[in-house]
Amino acid sequence: MGLxxxxxxxxxxxxxxxxxxxxxxxxxxxxxxFFGGIFFAVIALYAPxxxxxxxxxxxxxxxxxxxxxxxxxxxxxxxxxxxxLPAFVAxxxxxxxxxxxxxxxxIQTAIVAVDRGQMEAARTLGLSRGQALRKxxxxxxxxxxxxxxxxxxxxxLKDSALVSVIGVSxxxxxxxxxxxxxxxPFEFYLAAAAVYYVIxxxxxxxxxxxxxxxxxxx
Amino acid sequence: xDIELMMRxxxxxxxxxxxxxxxxxxxxxxxLICGASGAAARLSRLGWLRFLGAAYVSLFRGTPALIxxxxxxxxxxxxxxxLDAFEAxxxxxxxxxxxxxxxTIRGAIVAIDKGQREAARTLGLSHFQAFRKVTLPQALxxxxxxxxxxxNALIKGTALVAAxxxxxxxxxxxxxxxxxxxxxEMFFLAGVLYMIIIYGTGRGIAWLDRKVRIV
Numbered sequence: 039m040g041l042x043x044x045x046x047x048x049x050x051x052x053x054x055x056x057x058x059x060x061x062x063x064x065x066x067x068x069x070x071x072f073f074g075g076i077f078f079a080v081i082a083l084y085a086p087x088x089x090x091x092x093x094x095x096x097x098x099x100x101x102x103x104x105x106x107x108x109x110x111x112x113x114x115x116x117x118x119x120x121x122x123l124p125a126f127v128a129x130x131x132x133x134x135x136x137x138x139x140x141x142x143x144x145i146q147t148a149i150v151a152v153d154r155g156q157m158e159a160a161r162t163l164g165l166s167r168g169q170a171l172r173k174x175x176x177x178x179x180x181x182x183x184x185x186x187x188x189x190x191x192x193x194x195l196k197d198s199a200l201v202s203v204i205g206v207s208x209x210x211x212x213x214x215x216x217x218x219x220x221x222x223p224f225e226f227y228l229a230a231a232a233v234y235y236v237i238x239x240x241x242x243x244x245x246x247x248x249x250x251x252x253x254x255x256x
Numbered sequence: 257x258d259i260e261l262m263m264r265x266x267x268x269x270x271x272x273x274x275x276x277x278x279x280x281x282x283x284x285x286x287x288l289i290c291g292a293s294g295a296a297a298r299l300s301r302l303g304w305l306r307f308l309g310a311a312y313v314s315l316f317r318g319t320p321a322l323i324x325x326x327x328x329x330x331x332x333x334x335x336x337x338x339l340d341a342f343e344a345x346x347x348x349x350x351x352x353x354x355x356x357x358x359x360t361i362r363g364a365i366v367a368i369d370k371g372q373r374e375a376a377r378t379l380g381l382s383h384f385q386a387f388r389k390v391t392l393p394q395a396l397x398x399x400x401x402x403x404x405x406x407x408n409a410l411i412k413g414t415a416l417v418a419a420x421x422x423x424x425x426x427x428x429x430x431x432x433x434x435x436x437x438x439x440x441e442m443f444f445l446a447g448v449l450y451m452i453i454i455y456g457t458g459r460g461i462a463w464l465d466r467k468v469r470i471v
Contacts, residue, residue, distance in 0.1 A: 040334070041334060041335065098451075099447060099451070102447070102450060102451035102454050102455060103412070103443075103446070103447045103450045103451065104412040104413070104414075104415030104416075104426055104450065105412070105415070106415040106416060106418060106419075106426050107415055107425075107426045107429060107443065107446055107447070107450070110426070110429065110430050110433060110439070110443070111439055111440070111443040114433050114434075114439045115439035115440055115443065118437060118438075118439050118440070196319065196320040196321065197320070198320075199320035199322040199323055200320075200322060200416075202322075203419055210320070210322065210323060210326075213323075217330070222334075223326065223327075223330035223331045223334070224327060224330070224331025224332075224334040224335065225331075227323055227326045227327040227330065227331055228327060228331070230323055231319040231320075231323045231324070231327065234318070234319045234320055234323065235315070235318045235319050238318040238319070239318065
């Protein structure tokens with residue numbers, strides 16, 4: 039069986055829809071991982087020990103196991119305890135939490151690196167500890183790690199292909215549907231790869247712009 | 257927790273962990289070969305080799321590993337490449353991580369001060385000798401830690417081959433989740449084994465890094 043790419047255009051709308059879902063899940067999971075990462079970092083650094091220790095264990099577990107396994111746990115595990123999530127939501131939660139843990143590691147390091155004088159000055163000006171963290175320390179820390187967080191988000195785009203395994207109709211699963219109808223895996227997976235590549239290039243371009251703006255703002 | 261069930265399936269998880277370890281080791285070897293070749297190409301004096309190296313890195317890092325695996329395993333037969341799932345897993349994951357390792361290895365070589373090479377050339381070493389005896393030994397020390405990060409990602413990445421039905425840890429966990437409806441127990445078993453492999457490897461790499469460290 040040779041290659042025949044002429045079958046691909048017939049499935050253009052299905053692939054396009056899949057690509058839109060891939061973008062949607064990437065954006066939703068990226069937002070969750072960004073704010074989740076900040077939240078986790080603050081917990082890891084400032085919460086009392088009885089919150090911090092279980093949290094550390096959770097972090098350790100998420101960094102030491104594959105994303106695919108975590109997706110299976112979230113999708114099938116939550117059903118077990120009576121929470122029946124749509125695959126899309128389970129996918130966003132799985133991807134978002136997984137990358138939140140990685141973002142949290144970056145943000146923790148950055149928070150520790152922010153000069154202590156910043157916190158002291160904010161406290162002197164009458165801000166509470168929480169306010170000082172929220173308005174002075176964390177924003178500076180986050181700005182410092184935007185580039186590596188951006189790299190994580192680009193990795194997230196590619197890992198979003200994994201949610202096809204739990205049945206989210208994103209780009210990979212759309213390609214699989216087209217293959218089911220045509221038996222042309224090479225052509226459609228290659229087409230999907232091309233679309234991922236283009237989205238990836240777009241994200242890289244956006245990241246470069248953001249990085250330049252951060253540099254200029256210093 | 258259903259301890260009795262966990263005891264009963266434990267041997268199957270151990271066997272699956274052994275497959276994950278085999279996958280990880282073979283993929284690491286192939287990844288290092290691809291990474292070293294890729295870095296050599298990217299640092300070559302020949303323009304077309306540099307282009308080839310850059311294209312390899314960009315394409316393999318710019319698309320999902322899962323799709324690359326699917327193209328190789330499901331699409332391969334269409335262009336005359338017939339591989340079983342395990343072979344496709346090793347080759348697909350190896351090519352993928354090789355692109356990341358290319359950048360790691362290249363980064364370490366580029367990080368060695370130019371003066372080192374120039375000094376070696378001044379002392380009469382050939383271009384190749386200067387690289388082999390001066391630049392490379394220093395670069396090797398620098399790249400151990402970041403290669404460790406690549407290997408850590410690679411071990412977790414071996415879970416992807418569950419999608420092409422290689423019976424490794426994630427596939428086994430998924431199968432038992434489906435047949436026993438005990439997701440937390442099965443996740444726990446697979447999780448413990450993954451963490452032993454991943455943190456064990458991490459310790460090994462940290463040891464190696466300390467051992468070759470100067471100062």
